[in-house]
Amino acid sequence: MRRTIVDIHILQTVPPSNLNRDDTGSPKTATYGGVRRARVSSQAWKRATRKAFAAELDPSELGVRTKQVAAELAGRIRSAAPELSDQADELAKKTLNAAGIKTTPVKGKAEESGYLLFLSRRQYDNLAQAAISASGADDGAAGPKQAILKGLANSDHSIDVALFGRMVADASDINVDAAAQVAHAISVHAVDNEYDYFTAVDDRKEDEDETGAGMIGTVEFNSSTLYRYAALDVDRLRDNLGDDEATRRASEAFLRAFACSMPTGKQNTFANRTLPDAVIVRLRDTQPVSLVGAFEKPVVADASSGRLAKAAEELAGYTHRVEDTYDQQPVASWVVHVGVGTQALAGLGREVSLPELVKAVGEEIAGRLAEPA
Amino acid sequence: MTCLLLRLAGPLQAWGSRSRFVRRDTEPAPTKSGVIGMLAAARGVRRTDDLTEFLGLSFGVRVDQPGKLTRDFQTARSLDGGKSMPLSYRQYLADAVFVAAVEGDTDLLQGLHEAVRAPVFPLYLGRRSCPPVLPISLGLCDRSLREALEEHRWEAAEWHREKLRRQPTIALEVFLDAEPGDPGAQTIRDEPLSFDPARREYGWRTVIAETIEFPNLDYNGDAGDGLNLDHDPFALLDR
Numbered sequence: 001m002r003r004t005i006v007d008i009h010i011l012q013t014v015p016p017s018n019l020n021r022d023d024t025g026s027p028k029t030a031t032y033g034g035v036r037r038a039r040v041s042s043q044a045w046k047r048a049t050r051k052a053f054a055a056e057l058d059p060s061e062l063g064v065r066t067k068q069v070a071a072e073l074a075g076r077i078r079s080a081a082p083e084l085s086d087q088a089d090e091l092a093k094k095t096l097n098a099a100g101i102k103t104t105p106v107k108g109k110a111e112e113s114g115y116l117l118f119l120s121r122r123q124y125d126n127l128a129q130a131a132i133s134a135s136g137a138d139d140g141a142a143g144p145k146q147a148i149l150k151g152l153a154n155s156d157h158s159i160d161v162a163l164f165g166r167m168v169a170d171a172s173d174i175n176v177d178a179a180a181q182v183a184h185a186i187s188v189h190a191v192d193n194e195y196d197y198f199t200a201v202d203d204r205k206e207d208e209d210e211t212g213a214g215m216i217g218t219v220e221f222n223s224s225t226l227y228r229y230a231a232l233d234v235d236r237l238r239d240n241l242g243d244d245e246a247t248r249r250a251s252e253a254f255l256r257a258f259a260c261s262m263p264t265g266k267q268n269t270f271a272n273r274t275l276p277d278a279v280i281v282r283l284r285d286t287q288p289v290s291l292v293g294a295f296e297k298p299v300v301a302d303a304s305s306g307r308l309a310k311a312a313e314e315l316a317g318y319t320h321r322v323e324d325t326y327d328q329q330p331v332a333s334w335v336v337h338v339g340v341g342t343q344a345l346a347g348l349g350r351e352v353s354l355p356e357l358v359k360a361v362g363e364e365i366a367g368r369l370a371e372p373a
Numbered sequence: 374m375t376c377l378l379l380r381l382a383g384p385l386q387a388w389g390s391r392s393r394f395v396r397r398d399t400e401p402a403p404t405k406s407g408v409i410g411m412l413a414a415a416r417g418v419r420r421t422d423d424l425t426e427f428l429g430l431s432f433g434v435r436v437d438q439p440g441k442l443t444r445d446f447q448t449a450r451s452l453d454g455g456k457s458m459p460l461s462y463r464q465y466l467a468d469a470v471f472v473a474a475v476e477g478d479t480d481l482l483q484g485l486h487e488a489v490r491a492p493v494f495p496l497y498l499g500r501r502s503c504p505p506v507l508p509i510s511l512g513l514c515d516r517s518l519r520e521a522l523e524e525h526r527w528e529a530a531e532w533h534r535e536k537l538r539r540q541p542t543i544a545l546e547v548f549l550d551a552e553p554g555d556p557g558a559q560t561i562r563d564e565p566l567s568f569d570p571a572r573r574e575y576g577w578r579t580v581i582a583e584t585i586e587f588p589n590l591d592y593n594g595d596a597g598d599g600l601n602l603d604h605d606p607f608a609l610l611d612r
């Protein structure tokens with residue numbers, strides 16, 4: 001089984017929008033190459049990808065992030081064994097405590113854990129099963145065995161936990177190391193934020209003699225061509241999921257969801273949902289290589305070609321230079337690109353459409369995982 | 374004495390040493406525990422594994438491009454968007470370039486140099502959302518820590534070097550492991566003893582900050598305020 005790392009590079013143009021804002025309401029920015037760039041934080045796009053999984057995957061493969069773990073588990077126990085309904089809350093609390101997850105009582109509700117906890121639906125089902133069978137075996141007061149429960153909470157990870165990881169402060173042996181690494185998306189060029197001054201008119205005021213707006217304010221926005229990068233460590237994902245077929249499906253779902261999703265910040269004001277102009281996937285067996293260095297010198301549009309074309313040329317040139325200088329040739333490479341502006345990227349790999357890309361990457365991953373170690 | 378030199382550069386990086394709860398700070402330069410963690414990850418050492426072979430390494434870092442301190446505001450919500458969780462403020466160093474030097478046993482460093490080129494766990498500069506820009510490893514050299522950092526070329530980006538081209542010498546800040554009894558040494562909790570999530574432990578490390586000066590190779594001989602005193606404006610009138 002050879003080492004498999006899938007590098008996903010995306011160039012995506014976003015019109016005037018405020019995808020991801022900081023505590024003052026301004027679009028997030030970062031400085032790179034001495035100039036200010038637009039930025040979308042990695043956590044924002046990871047959440048958008050995670051929400052897109054719901055459309056891609058069977059819900060039994062997704063996880064639930066919540067503090068109300070005892071309520072969630074009690075619900076499962078009730079639906080699986082209705083005769084234990086009145087004991088369900090107590091049983092859920094005992095089971096979670098035995099698995100190493102501390103809970104605190106909350107007035108009027110079931111116990112809550114101190115932190116946001118990420119457990120998959122399958123893990124909840126397994127814990128509920130263990131709780132039910134233990135309550136049947138003895139008088140139920142002792143609760144299920146600790147080692148077995150910790151094992152259940154630590155295996156059979158759902159796909160989004162396996163990809164993005166989970167940090168649990170109080171039961172550390174059920175920490176999972178993320179298999180996907182998502183960088184902050186930054187624009188390939190210098191960006192200045194702009195302001196939209198708006199007024200909101202009171203509908204009833206028009207009838208009376210008063211003039212003026214009911215409310216005034218500003219919305220800050222910018223538009224940019226973003227470079228987005230994610231590295232998927234397929235071997236780590238296989239370790240987390242424990243199954244070759246699940247790893248292949250998870251990788252395909254991640255690729256599709258990462259490419260087509262977008263954070264929903266100020267979506268109704270700006271209607272900014274766009275699809276990527278180019279998706280380049282480089283499958284490697286050495287290390288993930290981010291190509292953001294191509295844009296360290298900010299891209300400047302001139303009269304002859306727009307920013308996207310220049311960005312595509314820079315990216316293609318930098319990719320070849322870096323891979324030749326440091327001997328990091330990929331094992332396989334595919335390019336999805338739209339329009340003639342991104343023509344410079346065509347030479348980087350096999351030109352395909354997005355469904356073909358996902359299928360080809362899935363097949364390559366399955367083939368590499370199936371090889372004997 | 375052998376040193377392994379590493380170039381730590383990327384759009385964002387963050388090296389924390391004393392953050393608590395929802396305020397995650399960064400030091401102005403890479404920390405020893407952060408870089409050793411990165412090298413251990415390259416070697417395939419898990420967080421719960423033993424770190425003894427890395428304990429004997431000495432560490433120093435040179436600030437080639439100081440970068441800009443950036444603050445990221447992070448929110449977290451439940452998946453359905455209903456419940457909002459604690460807000461956090463995370464600092465990053467944007468647009469910075471550092472040269473780190475690790476001194477130790479030659480075989481160990483050779484192994485680390487090869488591991489960085491094909492790491493077992495993907496590498497990142499302090500936080501997982503900060504992938505590095507190649508090259509990371511700059512190779513081994515037969516020098517002590519201080520000498521290696523004094524002699525290695527300036528790795529700053531072209532725009533930064535262009536900004537400083539009027540200075541005849543460049544002064545770069547260096548943070549080194551202090552010798553016992555060095556005056557002006559500061560202590561930070563940066564000596565990695567264990568990365569085990571159940572029991573993270575860092576010992577006290579003494580650090581001295583020094584400045585290294587070397588001649589600016591881009592210096593264009595124009596130390597004044599850019600006036601070209603050979604220009605004679607009345608030459609045009611004589612024609």
